[in-house]
Amino acid sequence: MAASASSRLLSSPSSLSWKSPLPPAFGVAVALPRSKRTVPRFVVLAMDGKPTVLVAEKLGEAGLNLLKEFANVDCSYNLSPEELCTKISLCDALIVRSGTKVSREVFESSSGRLKVVGRAGVGIDNVDLSAATEHGCLVVNAPTANTVAAAEHGIALLTAMARKVAQADASMKSGKWQRNKYVGVSLVGKTLAVMGFGKVGSEVARRAKGLGMHVIAHDPYAPADRARAVGVELVSFDEALATADFISLHMPLTPATSKILNDETFAKMKKGVHIVNVARGGVIDEAALLKALDAGIVAQAALDVFTVEPPPKDSKLIQHENVIATPHLGASTMEAQEGVAIEIAEAVVGALKGELASTAVNAPMVPAEVLTELKPFVQVAEKLGRLAVQLVAGGSGVKSIKVTYASARAPEDLDTRLLRAMITKGLIEPISSVFVNLVNADFTAKQRGLQIIEERITLDSSPESPLEFSPGSDCQRGIKICQCHFRVWGG
Numbered sequence: 278m279a280a281s282a283s284s285r286l287l288s289s290p291s292s293l294s295w296k297s298p299l300p301p302a303f304g305v306a307v308a309l310p311r312s313k314r315t316v317p318r319f320v321v322l323a324m325d326g327k328p329t330v331l332v333a334e335k336l337g338e339a340g341l342n343l344l345k346e347f348a349n350v351d352c353s354y355n356l357s358p359e360e361l362c363t364k365i366s367l368c369d370a371l372i373v374r375s376g377t378k379v380s381r382e383v384f385e386s387s388s389g390r391l392k393v394v395g396r397a398g399v400g401i402d403n404v405d406l407s408a409a410t411e412h413g414c415l416v417v418n419a420p421t422a423n424t425v426a427a428a429e430h431g432i433a434l435l436t437a438m439a440r441k442v443a444q445a446d447a448s449m450k451s452g453k454w455q456r457n458k459y460v461g462v463s464l465v466g467k468t469l470a471v472m473g474f475g476k477v478g479s480e481v482a483r484r485a486k487g488l489g490m491h492v493i494a495h496d497p498y499a500p501a502d503r504a505r506a507v508g509v510e511l512v513s514f515d516e517a518l519a520t521a522d523f524i525s526l527h528m529p530l531t532p533a534t535s536k537i538l539n540d541e542t543f544a545k546m547k548k549g550v551h552i553v554n555v556a557r558g559g560v561i562d563e564a565a566l567l568k569a570l571d572a573g574i575v576a577q578a579a580l581d582v583f584t585v586e587p588p589p590k591d592s593k594l595i596q597h598e599n600v601i602a603t604p605h606l607g608a609s610t611m612e613a614q615e616g617v618a619i620e621i622a623e624a625v626v627g628a629l630k631g632e633l634a635s636t637a638v639n640a641p642m643v644p645a646e647v648l649t650e651l652k653p654f655v656q657v658a659e660k661l662g663r664l665a666v667q668l669v670a671g672g673s674g675v676k677s678i679k680v681t682y683a684s685a686r687a688p689e690d691l692d693t694r695l696l697r698a699m700i701t702k703g704l705i706e707p708i709s710s711v712f713v714n715l716v717n718a719d720f721t722a723k724q725r726g727l728q729i730i731e732e733r734i735t736l737d738s739s740p741e742s743p744l745e746f747s748p749g750s751d752c753q754r755g756i757k758i759c760q761c762h763f764r765v766w767g768g
């Protein structure tokens with residue numbers, strides 16, 4: 278795809294929609310392209326012309342105010358899963374924190390109306406991303422505003438654990454004065470292993486260095502220069518376990534990190550290790566942690582997060598004398614909650630307006646300069662898809678499409694996901710009841726057995742020069758749709 282001079286002159290790409298933006302006020306029901314479930318996809322607008330945002334957990338005032346400028350805001354906290362499923366069919370957007378499970382049933386119950394889920398925080402393990410993607414629902418999060426709060430809480434737990442602050446406080450409140458019982462351990466000179474050297478992990482590392490600790494980190498995906506910048510050595514998982522006096526967990530909960538601390542890995546740790554978990558309860562096998570505490574392998578654990586939240590009242594782990602616990606408070610500072618609320622409100626409003634979100638979790642994030650460059654081709658891409666369906670296959674049965682992009686950009690520098698999504702939309706929507714957008718395009722194409730072969734040609738001449746193509750040999754039938762920089766072959 279060539280970047281023509283005129284395309285470079287285009288204004289901000291913010292109006293480039295990943296789906297049709299909400300139409301202006303007045304209509305009661307505006308039909309958008311069709312949903313997966315053969316139910317027409319409606320943006321049901323209230324009589325005041327505003328979409329509805331369901332805020333299912335407490336959100337900072339500043340974020341609520343931003344939302345209210347654009348939408349009707351329904352703050353309904355503590356909904357049961359059934360109540361959430363009932364309400365969701367009346368909502369265009371849903372905002373949650375970590376306490377609400379946004380399950381497949383929620384997306385199914387929305388009957389295609391839910392367009393965006395905003396996670397007012399970082400971890401998106403409580404949102405069924407596959408179901409969201411399959412339903413063409415964008416998921417956005419607020420990845421930066423609570424970083425410092427989570428890191429500060431990690432340090433608070435680390436220091437409180439080392440000096441048994443919580444236990445000593447409880448003892449004093451019960452009328453005792455036990456100076457000999459609550460002797461702690463020092464942090465200075467001890468080795469802290471930060472597991473997951475992302476935003477929170479690196480802030481914890483910085484602060485721990487300030488406390489005089491020797492900090493190492495394990496993160497298979499962290500760039501070495503990030504570690505160098507903080508003055509931290511990146512080590513293997515086993516080395517981190519074997520050398521750490523303190524281990525602080527900061528990785529997301531994924532299938533790969535689920536129960537990453539378990540019987541086997543506790544056995545590799547130094548006897549008397551201290552564990553901090555401000556990440557997710559599920560990264561620790563809690564039964565194994567209890568055993569390791571009883572065996573003295575783990576001297577103490579400080580936990581902010583739990584596999585089941587809230588955990589059972591009689592949880593042996595929480596009752597353990599060498600465990601201190603907080604009820605998932607990592608992000609709970611006034612400052613972080615205001616910041617998160619604004620970050621998520623802006624992302625949700627932007628998504629409802631049809632803008633591409635920079636914090637999208639289940640859709641490609643296309644940089645602004647690429648959007649500017651692609652903008653003139655977005656509609657063309659969809660139209661070519663529609664034309665291909667009609668001309669090539671007479672309305673059905675397109676199984677394979679070859680798209681050739683010619684651009685002055687090097688092939689590896691050419692992000693085609695947006696155009697591919699628009700071609701897929703053009704190919705599939707006219708002949709089915711499926712609603713296609715940037716979120717679900719690749720999934721939908723794969724599900725329907727539609728193969729999209731992409732070819733990139735690097736232009737060294739002016740992008741305005743027309744290109745001649747020869748028919749692709751792997752396609753049974755081909756049509757030259759336009760003699761410019763974009764051609765579709767279908768068979």
Ligand SMILES: NC(=O)C1=CN([C@@H]2O[C@H](COP(=O)(O)OP(=O)(O)OC[C@H]3O[C@@H](n4cnc5c(N)ncnc54)[C@H](O)[C@@H]3O)[C@@H](O)[C@H]2O)C=CC1
Binds near residue numbers: 527557607
């Ligand atoms: N307790 C609380 O209130 C809060 C908890 N969190 C949790 O902390 C997690 C981290 O947050 P951020 O630092 O903002 O995310 P991030 O995405 O900046 O960092 C996560 C890091 O973990 C790394 N990672 C992934 N798999 C790994 C593995 N197998 N082993 C080691 N490292 C691995 C990634 O490469 C990345 O660098 C979130 O996913 C969330 O679950 C975040 C904020 C508040």
Ligand SMILES: O=C(O)C(=O)COP(=O)(O)O
Binds near residue numbers: 374375376397605606
């Ligand atoms: O941002 C995160 O991942 C958190 O765990 C914070 O959760 P919360 O929004 O406080 O329920």
